[in-house]
Amino acid sequence: MTERISDAEHAIMEVLWKQSPLTATEVADQVIEHKGWSLQTVKTLLSRLAAKAVVGTERDGRRFQYSPLVERDTYLTGVSRNFVDRLFGGKVMPLVAHLAEADELSADDIREIEQLLRELKK
Amino acid sequence: MTERISDAEHAIMEVLWKQSPLTATEVADQVIEHKGWSLQTVKTLLSRLAAKAVVGTERDGRRFQYSPLVERDTYLTGVSRNFVDRLFGGKVMPLVAHLAEADELSADDIREIEQLLRELKK
DNA sequence: CCTCGATGACTACACTTGTAATTTCTATGA
């Protein structure tokens, strides 16, 4: 049962997964331009993540260094499975079929996926 | 911009997508066993969906007949794209790769997807 | 024709989320 991470929190996590540990200000620098959030908002999100033990804090003088405690892969696996379960009865095929039919898959995408599947079978 | 449908609301929609129109009680019959909700909860969810114009209502004596106004396919396309965009940078391959690596894909799944992709290229 | 039970409408209420403002603490430089 990985702790639930909201959309806004997820944006913070992406920054920390790319690089860590970081201070709140450093995280804010990375994220504010995309998101248009204030520093306070970033700090709130970091606190909430820390409260859920999804990021860890280490005191460093008068500030904190934040680091992810959950790996990106673990998180992605969880949400992906949840997504596929809820919307496609747990089967990946209908998802791929759906994306394909909705023209969300380019010819390149298809080639890439085929290549990947060939690799998997070995 | 399809209206946002929450998780609980989605469960209601699945029932209506399978069969419609249905009365609130009929929907509840289909969903209560899985979900353990009360009839009132189902009615609330139906009202909220109706308020968002995601389901339509037609008076039938002293009750309503509810029907989806949004197609399942349209909905799935929206949430799928959103999901893939947010978590996998809009690329489906990493999602498939991820599920595969996390052992969420069986050999059968892989064969099925390959078959599907072959079809698509024709 | 009147009552009762089913049904929709309205209300409730705590928790989460997005988005901060305000208050309190603390280390550091004058």
Added chain:
DNA sequence: TCATAGAAATTACAAGTGTAGTCATCGAGG
């Protein structure tokens, strides 16, 4: 040593969600 700037902690607050309880109404059966 003491003020102060920059952090953290606390508080805010509206919208959305999960999960109902309660109220009002209307139609069918006695």
